[in-house]
Amino acid sequence: MTDRDIAKMRPAREAMPAATYARLTGASEVALKLPASTIQAFAEEGEDWRERMADALIEAERKKHAA
Structure with missing residues (x-):
């Protein structure tokens, strides 16, 4: 290449x-309806906010299954 x-x-x-x-x-x-303040909190930390939000949700899932 x-x-x-x-x-x-x-x-x-x-x-x-x-x-x-x-x-x-x-x-x-999927589409999620989230409070604007939640999205803003992630977006303020940088352009990769979608990936960081996805990571936070994955971590929440892991914690839920571990409980």
């Missing part, structure tokens, strides 16, 4: 149909 080819690459979740990506990764997208 050339640098030009690499520059054209997109993340798999953008390049393939959502259903295919979900099947391959076990991930699925």
Whole structure:
């Protein structure tokens, strides 16, 4: 692969149909209604707020199953 080819690459979740990506990764997208203050609290800490919010939810799930 050339640098030009690499520059054209997109993340798999953008390049393939959502259903295919979900099947391959076990991930699925859902819509949540959250208070604006919750989103703002994560967003204030940086551009990766969605990933950090997802990590927080995964950790909550782990704690729930461990209890």
